[in-house]
Amino acid sequence: MNTPASPSSGARTGRSAVRLGALVPLTRPGWVEAGRHLLAGLELAVREVNDSGGIDGRPLELLVRDTAADPERASAAVAELAGLGVAAVVGEYHSVVARAAAARADSLGLPFLCSSAVLDALTEEPTQWVARLAPAQSHGWRTYGDFLLGAGRRRIAVAIQPSVYWASGTRILRDHLTPHGATVVELDANALTPEALCDALVGHGATALLLLVGHTESAAAIVRAVRGDRRLGEVLIGAPAGQPEFPGWTELLGADGAGIPFLRYLPERLGPLGERVGEELREHLGEEPSFVAFEGWDAVAVLAESMRSHGTDRAAIAGAWPRVAALGTRGPIRFSRRPGISVWQWVWTPVQVVDRDPAETGRFRILHTDGDGGAAR
CATH class of the missing domain: 3.40.50.2300 (Response regulator)
Structure with a gap:
Protein backbone atom coordinates (compact mmCIF):
# COMPACT_ATOMS: atom_id res chain seq x y z
CA MET A 1 0.00 0.00 0.00
CA ALA A 136 16.20 0.86 23.88
CA GLN A 137 15.28 -2.75 24.53
CA SER A 138 17.99 -3.06 27.18
CA HIS A 139 16.32 -0.30 29.20
CA GLY A 140 12.73 -1.44 28.82
CA TRP A 141 13.36 -5.14 29.35
CA ARG A 142 15.55 -4.52 32.40
CA THR A 143 12.61 -2.58 33.81
CA TYR A 144 10.46 -5.62 33.15
CA GLY A 145 13.07 -7.78 34.89
CA ASP A 146 12.88 -5.52 37.94
CA PHE A 147 9.12 -6.02 37.99
CA LEU A 148 9.56 -9.81 37.94
CA LEU A 149 12.01 -9.66 40.83
CA GLY A 150 9.71 -7.38 42.80
CA ALA A 151 6.85 -9.82 42.23
CA GLY A 152 8.99 -12.66 43.61
CA ARG A 153 9.25 -14.47 40.26
CA ARG A 154 12.71 -16.04 39.93
CA ARG A 155 12.11 -19.18 37.89
CA ILE A 156 11.36 -17.68 34.50
CA ALA A 157 10.45 -19.61 31.35
CA VAL A 158 10.21 -17.97 27.94
CA ALA A 159 8.14 -19.44 25.11
CA ILE A 160 10.29 -18.20 22.25
CA GLN A 161 10.25 -18.21 18.46
CA PRO A 162 13.40 -17.65 16.35
CA SER A 163 14.04 -13.91 16.02
CA VAL A 164 16.86 -11.47 16.64
CA TYR A 165 14.43 -9.41 18.71
CA TRP A 166 13.29 -12.26 20.97
CA ALA A 167 16.85 -13.57 21.36
CA SER A 168 18.04 -10.12 22.35
CA GLY A 169 15.25 -9.76 24.90
CA THR A 170 16.01 -13.15 26.42
CA ARG A 171 19.69 -12.27 26.73
CA ILE A 172 18.86 -8.96 28.43
CA LEU A 173 16.57 -10.66 30.93
CA ARG A 174 19.05 -13.44 31.69
CA ASP A 175 21.95 -11.01 32.21
CA HIS A 176 19.81 -8.83 34.46
CA LEU A 177 18.09 -11.55 36.49
CA THR A 178 20.85 -14.13 36.99
CA PRO A 179 22.88 -12.01 39.48
CA HIS A 180 19.73 -11.90 41.62
CA GLY A 181 19.47 -15.68 41.81
CA ALA A 182 16.88 -16.03 39.08
CA THR A 183 16.96 -18.47 36.18
CA VAL A 184 15.69 -18.15 32.60
CA VAL A 185 14.90 -21.27 30.59
CA GLU A 186 13.97 -21.19 26.88
CA LEU A 187 11.11 -23.28 25.52
CA ASP A 188 10.79 -23.58 21.74
CA ALA A 189 7.30 -22.28 20.92
CA ASN A 190 7.53 -23.70 17.39
CA ALA A 191 8.54 -27.21 18.43
CA LEU A 192 6.24 -27.60 21.46
CA THR A 193 2.46 -27.74 21.37
CA PRO A 194 0.77 -25.56 23.99
CA GLU A 195 0.02 -28.70 26.01
CA ALA A 196 3.64 -29.91 25.82
CA LEU A 197 4.76 -26.43 26.83
CA CYS A 198 2.58 -26.70 29.94
CA ASP A 199 4.26 -30.00 30.83
CA ALA A 200 7.65 -28.33 30.43
CA LEU A 201 6.62 -25.48 32.74
CA VAL A 202 5.65 -27.99 35.41
CA GLY A 203 8.92 -29.87 34.94
CA HIS A 204 11.00 -26.72 35.34
CA GLY A 205 9.00 -25.47 38.31
CA ALA A 206 8.50 -22.16 36.50
CA THR A 207 6.83 -19.32 38.38
CA ALA A 208 6.51 -17.08 35.31
CA LEU A 209 6.06 -17.66 31.59
CA LEU A 210 6.89 -14.90 29.11
CA LEU A 211 5.32 -14.96 25.65
CA LEU A 212 8.09 -14.20 23.16
CA VAL A 213 6.13 -15.06 20.04
CA GLY A 214 5.38 -12.92 17.03
CA HIS A 215 1.73 -13.66 16.27
CA THR A 216 -1.15 -12.87 18.60
CA GLU A 217 -2.92 -16.11 17.70
CA SER A 218 0.11 -18.19 18.76
CA ALA A 219 0.37 -16.31 22.04
CA ALA A 220 -3.36 -16.71 22.66
CA ALA A 221 -3.20 -20.49 22.20
CA ILE A 222 -0.49 -20.69 24.85
CA VAL A 223 -2.46 -18.46 27.23
CA ARG A 224 -5.55 -20.65 26.91
CA ALA A 225 -3.54 -23.81 27.59
CA VAL A 226 -1.81 -22.39 30.67
CA ARG A 227 -5.01 -20.85 32.05
CA GLY A 228 -6.76 -24.19 31.61
CA ASP A 229 -4.04 -26.25 33.34
CA ARG A 230 -4.75 -26.62 37.07
CA ARG A 231 -1.08 -27.37 37.73
CA LEU A 232 -0.14 -23.84 36.60
CA GLY A 233 -2.65 -21.78 38.51
CA GLU A 234 0.08 -19.76 40.27
CA VAL A 235 2.21 -19.13 37.18
CA LEU A 236 2.40 -15.50 36.06
CA ILE A 237 1.97 -15.08 32.31
CA GLY A 238 3.78 -12.05 30.89
CA ALA A 239 4.10 -10.42 27.47
CA PRO A 240 6.91 -7.85 27.54
CA ALA A 241 6.46 -6.88 23.89
CA GLY A 242 2.96 -5.55 24.52
CA GLN A 243 0.46 -7.88 22.85
CA PRO A 244 -2.29 -7.09 25.44
CA GLU A 245 -2.07 -3.35 24.67
CA PHE A 246 -4.49 -3.58 21.75
CA PRO A 247 -8.24 -4.35 21.80
CA GLY A 248 -7.81 -7.36 19.54
CA TRP A 249 -6.13 -9.18 22.44
CA THR A 250 -9.26 -8.93 24.58
CA GLU A 251 -11.51 -9.79 21.65
CA LEU A 252 -9.49 -12.97 21.12
CA LEU A 253 -9.09 -14.06 24.74
CA GLY A 254 -11.75 -12.32 26.80
CA ALA A 255 -11.10 -12.56 30.53
CA ASP A 256 -8.17 -14.95 29.95
CA GLY A 257 -6.25 -12.03 28.41
CA ALA A 258 -6.33 -9.97 31.61
CA GLY A 259 -3.65 -10.00 34.30
CA ILE A 260 -0.81 -10.41 31.77
CA PRO A 261 1.84 -7.72 32.44
CA PHE A 262 3.45 -5.95 29.47
CA LEU A 263 5.62 -2.94 28.71
CA ARG A 264 3.97 0.36 27.83
CA TYR A 265 5.76 3.63 27.06
CA LEU A 266 3.54 6.22 28.72
CA PRO A 267 3.88 8.39 31.83
CA GLU A 268 1.66 7.69 34.82
CA VAL A 347 16.70 9.13 27.14
CA TRP A 348 14.29 7.98 28.31
CA THR A 349 10.73 7.59 27.23
CA PRO A 350 8.63 6.80 30.33
CA VAL A 351 8.38 3.04 30.84
CA GLN A 352 5.60 1.22 32.68
CA VAL A 353 4.72 -2.39 33.34
CA VAL A 354 0.93 -2.64 33.18
CA ASP A 355 -1.78 -5.24 32.77
CA ARG A 356 -5.48 -5.35 32.02
CA ASP A 357 -7.58 -5.44 35.17
CA PRO A 358 -9.30 -8.85 35.48
CA ALA A 359 -12.30 -7.09 37.02
CA GLU A 360 -12.56 -4.66 34.09
CA THR A 361 -10.56 -5.69 31.03
CA GLY A 362 -10.83 -2.25 29.44
CA ARG A 363 -8.88 -0.71 32.34
CA PHE A 364 -5.09 -0.84 32.70
CA ARG A 365 -3.33 -1.22 36.05
CA ILE A 366 0.16 0.24 36.48
CA LEU A 367 2.24 -2.40 38.28
CA HIS A 368 5.75 -0.93 38.03
CA THR A 369 7.58 2.06 36.53
CA ASP A 370 11.21 2.73 35.71
CA GLY A 371 11.37 5.62 38.17
CA ASP A 372 11.27 8.26 35.44
CA GLY A 373 7.67 7.78 34.41
CA GLY A 374 5.95 10.58 36.30
CA ALA A 375 3.52 13.10 34.91
CA ALA A 376 4.41 14.60 31.56
CA ARG A 377 4.85 18.35 31.54
Whole structure:
Protein backbone atom coordinates (compact mmCIF):
# COMPACT_ATOMS: atom_id res chain seq x y z
CA MET A 1 0.00 0.00 0.00
CA ASN A 2 1.39 3.37 -1.07
CA THR A 3 -0.74 6.09 0.47
CA PRO A 4 -0.05 9.82 0.30
CA ALA A 5 -1.70 11.82 3.07
CA SER A 6 -3.02 15.10 1.70
CA PRO A 7 -1.84 18.24 3.48
CA SER A 8 -4.44 20.15 5.47
CA SER A 9 -6.03 23.20 3.88
CA GLY A 10 -4.49 25.37 6.58
CA ALA A 11 -1.11 25.15 4.83
CA ARG A 12 -2.16 25.26 1.16
CA THR A 13 -0.20 28.30 0.13
CA GLY A 14 0.79 27.25 -3.39
CA ARG A 15 4.35 26.55 -2.29
CA SER A 16 5.80 23.08 -2.82
CA ALA A 17 5.17 20.58 -0.05
CA VAL A 18 7.80 19.26 2.33
CA ARG A 19 7.60 15.51 1.86
CA LEU A 20 7.92 13.13 4.79
CA GLY A 21 8.12 9.37 4.32
CA ALA A 22 6.36 7.01 6.74
CA LEU A 23 7.00 3.29 7.28
CA VAL A 24 4.03 1.48 8.82
CA PRO A 25 2.97 -2.21 9.06
CA LEU A 26 -0.55 -2.14 7.60
CA THR A 27 -0.96 -5.71 6.31
CA ARG A 28 -0.15 -9.17 7.64
CA PRO A 29 2.14 -10.64 8.73
CA GLY A 30 2.79 -7.20 10.21
CA TRP A 31 1.14 -6.24 13.48
CA VAL A 32 -1.74 -4.43 11.79
CA GLU A 33 -3.31 -3.03 14.96
CA ALA A 34 -0.04 -1.38 15.91
CA GLY A 35 0.34 -0.05 12.38
CA ARG A 36 -3.13 1.46 12.41
CA HIS A 37 -2.43 3.28 15.68
CA LEU A 38 0.98 4.45 14.50
CA LEU A 39 -0.50 5.84 11.29
CA ALA A 40 -3.27 7.60 13.22
CA GLY A 41 -0.69 9.43 15.31
CA LEU A 42 1.40 10.36 12.27
CA GLU A 43 -1.57 11.66 10.31
CA LEU A 44 -3.01 13.67 13.20
CA ALA A 45 0.34 15.38 13.80
CA VAL A 46 0.73 16.21 10.09
CA ARG A 47 -2.73 17.81 10.03
CA GLU A 48 -1.89 19.88 13.09
CA VAL A 49 1.44 21.01 11.62
CA ASN A 50 -0.35 22.12 8.45
CA ASP A 51 -3.18 23.82 10.32
CA SER A 52 -0.58 25.89 12.15
CA GLY A 53 1.15 27.07 8.96
CA GLY A 54 3.19 24.05 7.89
CA ILE A 55 6.96 24.30 7.67
CA ASP A 56 7.65 27.99 7.11
CA GLY A 57 4.50 28.24 5.03
CA ARG A 58 5.05 25.00 3.12
CA PRO A 59 2.58 22.16 3.68
CA LEU A 60 3.83 18.87 5.10
CA GLU A 61 2.92 15.87 2.93
CA LEU A 62 3.06 12.33 4.32
CA LEU A 63 3.99 9.52 1.92
CA VAL A 64 3.00 6.24 3.59
CA ARG A 65 4.55 2.89 2.73
CA ASP A 66 3.29 -0.43 4.11
CA THR A 67 6.21 -2.58 5.32
CA ALA A 68 4.06 -5.65 6.17
CA ALA A 69 6.82 -6.56 8.68
CA ASP A 70 9.16 -7.35 5.78
CA PRO A 71 12.74 -6.00 6.14
CA GLU A 72 13.45 -6.15 2.41
CA ARG A 73 10.23 -4.34 1.61
CA ALA A 74 11.09 -1.64 4.15
CA SER A 75 14.59 -1.20 2.74
CA ALA A 76 13.17 -0.83 -0.78
CA ALA A 77 10.60 1.67 0.49
CA VAL A 78 13.33 3.84 2.03
CA ALA A 79 15.18 3.90 -1.29
CA GLU A 80 11.97 4.75 -3.15
CA LEU A 81 11.11 7.55 -0.71
CA ALA A 82 14.62 8.96 -0.98
CA GLY A 83 14.17 9.11 -4.74
CA LEU A 84 10.87 10.95 -4.28
CA GLY A 85 12.69 13.70 -2.42
CA VAL A 86 11.45 13.21 1.13
CA ALA A 87 13.25 15.30 3.74
CA ALA A 88 13.19 12.43 6.25
CA VAL A 89 11.51 9.12 7.09
CA VAL A 90 9.57 8.29 10.27
CA GLY A 91 7.84 5.32 11.80
CA GLU A 92 8.13 1.54 11.82
CA TYR A 93 7.03 -0.70 14.66
CA HIS A 94 8.87 -4.00 14.13
CA SER A 95 12.48 -3.91 15.33
CA VAL A 96 13.98 -6.20 12.68
CA VAL A 97 12.22 -4.19 9.97
CA ALA A 98 13.35 -0.88 11.46
CA ARG A 99 16.92 -2.17 11.50
CA ALA A 100 16.79 -2.80 7.74
CA ALA A 101 15.24 0.63 7.18
CA ALA A 102 17.88 2.31 9.33
CA ALA A 103 20.70 0.61 7.43
CA ARG A 104 19.34 1.79 4.09
CA ALA A 105 18.68 5.31 5.39
CA ASP A 106 22.23 5.48 6.74
CA SER A 107 23.69 4.36 3.41
CA LEU A 108 21.63 6.97 1.52
CA GLY A 109 22.22 9.87 3.88
CA LEU A 110 18.52 10.14 4.68
CA PRO A 111 17.35 11.10 8.20
CA PHE A 112 15.23 8.38 9.83
CA LEU A 113 13.38 9.01 13.10
CA CYS A 114 12.33 5.58 14.37
CA SER A 115 9.18 5.96 16.43
CA SER A 116 8.59 2.54 17.91
CA ALA A 117 11.30 -0.13 17.41
CA VAL A 118 13.60 -0.89 20.34
CA LEU A 119 16.57 -3.08 19.35
CA ASP A 120 19.70 -1.53 20.88
CA ALA A 121 21.75 -2.22 17.74
CA LEU A 122 19.43 -0.49 15.29
CA THR A 123 22.49 0.00 13.05
CA GLU A 124 25.72 -1.99 12.98
CA GLU A 125 27.89 1.10 13.45
CA PRO A 126 27.18 4.50 15.03
CA THR A 127 25.38 6.79 12.62
CA GLN A 128 24.45 10.46 12.49
CA TRP A 129 21.40 9.82 10.30
CA VAL A 130 19.15 7.84 12.65
CA ALA A 131 17.40 8.84 15.89
CA ARG A 132 14.85 6.99 18.00
CA LEU A 133 11.97 7.86 20.32
CA ALA A 134 11.21 4.40 21.78
CA PRO A 135 13.42 3.29 24.68
CA ALA A 136 16.20 0.86 23.88
CA GLN A 137 15.28 -2.75 24.53
CA SER A 138 17.99 -3.06 27.18
CA HIS A 139 16.32 -0.30 29.20
CA GLY A 140 12.73 -1.44 28.82
CA TRP A 141 13.36 -5.14 29.35
CA ARG A 142 15.55 -4.52 32.40
CA THR A 143 12.61 -2.58 33.81
CA TYR A 144 10.46 -5.62 33.15
CA GLY A 145 13.07 -7.78 34.89
CA ASP A 146 12.88 -5.52 37.94
CA PHE A 147 9.12 -6.02 37.99
CA LEU A 148 9.56 -9.81 37.94
CA LEU A 149 12.01 -9.66 40.83
CA GLY A 150 9.71 -7.38 42.80
CA ALA A 151 6.85 -9.82 42.23
CA GLY A 152 8.99 -12.66 43.61
CA ARG A 153 9.25 -14.47 40.26
CA ARG A 154 12.71 -16.04 39.93
CA ARG A 155 12.11 -19.18 37.89
CA ILE A 156 11.36 -17.68 34.50
CA ALA A 157 10.45 -19.61 31.35
CA VAL A 158 10.21 -17.97 27.94
CA ALA A 159 8.14 -19.44 25.11
CA ILE A 160 10.29 -18.20 22.25
CA GLN A 161 10.25 -18.21 18.46
CA PRO A 162 13.40 -17.65 16.35
CA SER A 163 14.04 -13.91 16.02
CA VAL A 164 16.86 -11.47 16.64
CA TYR A 165 14.43 -9.41 18.71
CA TRP A 166 13.29 -12.26 20.97
CA ALA A 167 16.85 -13.57 21.36
CA SER A 168 18.04 -10.12 22.35
CA GLY A 169 15.25 -9.76 24.90
CA THR A 170 16.01 -13.15 26.42
CA ARG A 171 19.69 -12.27 26.73
CA ILE A 172 18.86 -8.96 28.43
CA LEU A 173 16.57 -10.66 30.93
CA ARG A 174 19.05 -13.44 31.69
CA ASP A 175 21.95 -11.01 32.21
CA HIS A 176 19.81 -8.83 34.46
CA LEU A 177 18.09 -11.55 36.49
CA THR A 178 20.85 -14.13 36.99
CA PRO A 179 22.88 -12.01 39.48
CA HIS A 180 19.73 -11.90 41.62
CA GLY A 181 19.47 -15.68 41.81
CA ALA A 182 16.88 -16.03 39.08
CA THR A 183 16.96 -18.47 36.18
CA VAL A 184 15.69 -18.15 32.60
CA VAL A 185 14.90 -21.27 30.59
CA GLU A 186 13.97 -21.19 26.88
CA LEU A 187 11.11 -23.28 25.52
CA ASP A 188 10.79 -23.58 21.74
CA ALA A 189 7.30 -22.28 20.92
CA ASN A 190 7.53 -23.70 17.39
CA ALA A 191 8.54 -27.21 18.43
CA LEU A 192 6.24 -27.60 21.46
CA THR A 193 2.46 -27.74 21.37
CA PRO A 194 0.77 -25.56 23.99
CA GLU A 195 0.02 -28.70 26.01
CA ALA A 196 3.64 -29.91 25.82
CA LEU A 197 4.76 -26.43 26.83
CA CYS A 198 2.58 -26.70 29.94
CA ASP A 199 4.26 -30.00 30.83
CA ALA A 200 7.65 -28.33 30.43
CA LEU A 201 6.62 -25.48 32.74
CA VAL A 202 5.65 -27.99 35.41
CA GLY A 203 8.92 -29.87 34.94
CA HIS A 204 11.00 -26.72 35.34
CA GLY A 205 9.00 -25.47 38.31
CA ALA A 206 8.50 -22.16 36.50
CA THR A 207 6.83 -19.32 38.38
CA ALA A 208 6.51 -17.08 35.31
CA LEU A 209 6.06 -17.66 31.59
CA LEU A 210 6.89 -14.90 29.11
CA LEU A 211 5.32 -14.96 25.65
CA LEU A 212 8.09 -14.20 23.16
CA VAL A 213 6.13 -15.06 20.04
CA GLY A 214 5.38 -12.92 17.03
CA HIS A 215 1.73 -13.66 16.27
CA THR A 216 -1.15 -12.87 18.60
CA GLU A 217 -2.92 -16.11 17.70
CA SER A 218 0.11 -18.19 18.76
CA ALA A 219 0.37 -16.31 22.04
CA ALA A 220 -3.36 -16.71 22.66
CA ALA A 221 -3.20 -20.49 22.20
CA ILE A 222 -0.49 -20.69 24.85
CA VAL A 223 -2.46 -18.46 27.23
CA ARG A 224 -5.55 -20.65 26.91
CA ALA A 225 -3.54 -23.81 27.59
CA VAL A 226 -1.81 -22.39 30.67
CA ARG A 227 -5.01 -20.85 32.05
CA GLY A 228 -6.76 -24.19 31.61
CA ASP A 229 -4.04 -26.25 33.34
CA ARG A 230 -4.75 -26.62 37.07
CA ARG A 231 -1.08 -27.37 37.73
CA LEU A 232 -0.14 -23.84 36.60
CA GLY A 233 -2.65 -21.78 38.51
CA GLU A 234 0.08 -19.76 40.27
CA VAL A 235 2.21 -19.13 37.18
CA LEU A 236 2.40 -15.50 36.06
CA ILE A 237 1.97 -15.08 32.31
CA GLY A 238 3.78 -12.05 30.89
CA ALA A 239 4.10 -10.42 27.47
CA PRO A 240 6.91 -7.85 27.54
CA ALA A 241 6.46 -6.88 23.89
CA GLY A 242 2.96 -5.55 24.52
CA GLN A 243 0.46 -7.88 22.85
CA PRO A 244 -2.29 -7.09 25.44
CA GLU A 245 -2.07 -3.35 24.67
CA PHE A 246 -4.49 -3.58 21.75
CA PRO A 247 -8.24 -4.35 21.80
CA GLY A 248 -7.81 -7.36 19.54
CA TRP A 249 -6.13 -9.18 22.44
CA THR A 250 -9.26 -8.93 24.58
CA GLU A 251 -11.51 -9.79 21.65
CA LEU A 252 -9.49 -12.97 21.12
CA LEU A 253 -9.09 -14.06 24.74
CA GLY A 254 -11.75 -12.32 26.80
CA ALA A 255 -11.10 -12.56 30.53
CA ASP A 256 -8.17 -14.95 29.95
CA GLY A 257 -6.25 -12.03 28.41
CA ALA A 258 -6.33 -9.97 31.61
CA GLY A 259 -3.65 -10.00 34.30
CA ILE A 260 -0.81 -10.41 31.77
CA PRO A 261 1.84 -7.72 32.44
CA PHE A 262 3.45 -5.95 29.47
CA LEU A 263 5.62 -2.94 28.71
CA ARG A 264 3.97 0.36 27.83
CA TYR A 265 5.76 3.63 27.06
CA LEU A 266 3.54 6.22 28.72
CA PRO A 267 3.88 8.39 31.83
CA GLU A 268 1.66 7.69 34.82
CA ARG A 269 -0.31 10.83 33.97
CA LEU A 270 -0.42 12.63 30.65
CA GLY A 271 0.04 16.40 30.65
CA PRO A 272 -2.32 18.85 28.91
CA LEU A 273 -0.83 18.19 25.45
CA GLY A 274 -1.04 14.43 25.88
CA GLU A 275 -4.62 14.64 27.13
CA ARG A 276 -5.67 16.78 24.18
CA VAL A 277 -3.94 14.57 21.57
CA GLY A 278 -5.30 11.47 23.28
CA GLU A 279 -8.87 12.74 22.94
CA GLU A 280 -8.40 13.41 19.24
CA LEU A 281 -6.79 10.03 18.65
CA ARG A 282 -9.61 8.35 20.56
CA GLU A 283 -12.18 10.03 18.34
CA HIS A 284 -10.29 9.09 15.17
CA LEU A 285 -9.61 5.46 16.12
CA GLY A 286 -12.92 4.76 17.82
CA GLU A 287 -11.05 3.14 20.69
CA GLU A 288 -8.48 3.93 23.35
CA PRO A 289 -5.22 5.04 21.69
CA SER A 290 -2.17 2.91 22.46
CA PHE A 291 1.25 4.30 23.28
CA VAL A 292 2.14 3.53 19.65
CA ALA A 293 -0.26 6.25 18.47
CA PHE A 294 1.44 8.76 20.77
CA GLU A 295 4.82 7.66 19.37
CA GLY A 296 3.60 8.51 15.88
CA TRP A 297 2.40 11.97 16.90
CA ASP A 298 5.63 12.70 18.76
CA ALA A 299 7.79 11.64 15.80
CA VAL A 300 6.17 14.18 13.47
CA ALA A 301 6.25 16.88 16.16
CA VAL A 302 9.99 16.41 16.61
CA LEU A 303 10.73 16.55 12.89
CA ALA A 304 8.49 19.58 12.40
CA GLU A 305 10.31 21.44 15.17
CA SER A 306 13.67 20.44 13.71
CA MET A 307 12.75 21.56 10.20
CA ARG A 308 11.31 24.87 11.40
CA SER A 309 14.43 25.60 13.44
CA HIS A 310 17.18 24.13 11.26
CA GLY A 311 15.76 23.79 7.75
CA THR A 312 14.53 20.97 5.54
CA ASP A 313 17.87 19.95 4.08
CA ARG A 314 18.63 16.33 4.96
CA ALA A 315 22.07 17.07 6.37
CA ALA A 316 20.65 19.90 8.47
CA ILE A 317 17.94 17.63 9.93
CA ALA A 318 20.46 14.94 10.85
CA GLY A 319 22.89 17.51 12.22
CA ALA A 320 20.16 18.88 14.48
CA TRP A 321 19.49 15.64 16.40
CA PRO A 322 21.62 16.71 19.41
CA ARG A 323 20.16 20.25 19.40
CA VAL A 324 16.46 19.79 18.69
CA ALA A 325 14.08 20.15 21.64
CA ALA A 326 10.36 19.48 21.25
CA LEU A 327 7.41 19.07 23.58
CA GLY A 328 5.90 15.67 22.96
CA THR A 329 2.73 14.10 24.30
CA ARG A 330 4.76 12.22 26.90
CA GLY A 331 7.19 14.95 27.93
CA PRO A 332 10.04 17.10 26.58
CA ILE A 333 12.07 15.28 23.91
CA ARG A 334 15.82 15.63 23.40
CA PHE A 335 18.34 13.23 21.89
CA SER A 336 21.75 12.16 23.14
CA ARG A 337 24.27 9.38 22.71
CA ARG A 338 24.19 6.34 25.03
CA PRO A 339 26.86 3.65 25.44
CA GLY A 340 26.08 0.60 23.34
CA ILE A 341 23.38 2.36 21.31
CA SER A 342 24.34 3.30 17.76
CA VAL A 343 21.69 5.98 17.10
CA TRP A 344 20.60 9.27 18.66
CA GLN A 345 18.31 8.29 21.51
CA TRP A 346 15.59 9.97 23.59
CA VAL A 347 16.70 9.13 27.14
CA TRP A 348 14.29 7.98 28.31
CA THR A 349 10.73 7.59 27.23
CA PRO A 350 8.63 6.80 30.33
CA VAL A 351 8.38 3.04 30.84
CA GLN A 352 5.60 1.22 32.68
CA VAL A 353 4.72 -2.39 33.34
CA VAL A 354 0.93 -2.64 33.18
CA ASP A 355 -1.78 -5.24 32.77
CA ARG A 356 -5.48 -5.35 32.02
CA ASP A 357 -7.58 -5.44 35.17
CA PRO A 358 -9.30 -8.85 35.48
CA ALA A 359 -12.30 -7.09 37.02
CA GLU A 360 -12.56 -4.66 34.09
CA THR A 361 -10.56 -5.69 31.03
CA GLY A 362 -10.83 -2.25 29.44
CA ARG A 363 -8.88 -0.71 32.34
CA PHE A 364 -5.09 -0.84 32.70
CA ARG A 365 -3.33 -1.22 36.05
CA ILE A 366 0.16 0.24 36.48
CA LEU A 367 2.24 -2.40 38.28
CA HIS A 368 5.75 -0.93 38.03
CA THR A 369 7.58 2.06 36.53
CA ASP A 370 11.21 2.73 35.71
CA GLY A 371 11.37 5.62 38.17
CA ASP A 372 11.27 8.26 35.44
CA GLY A 373 7.67 7.78 34.41
CA GLY A 374 5.95 10.58 36.30
CA ALA A 375 3.52 13.10 34.91
CA ALA A 376 4.41 14.60 31.56
CA ARG A 377 4.85 18.35 31.54
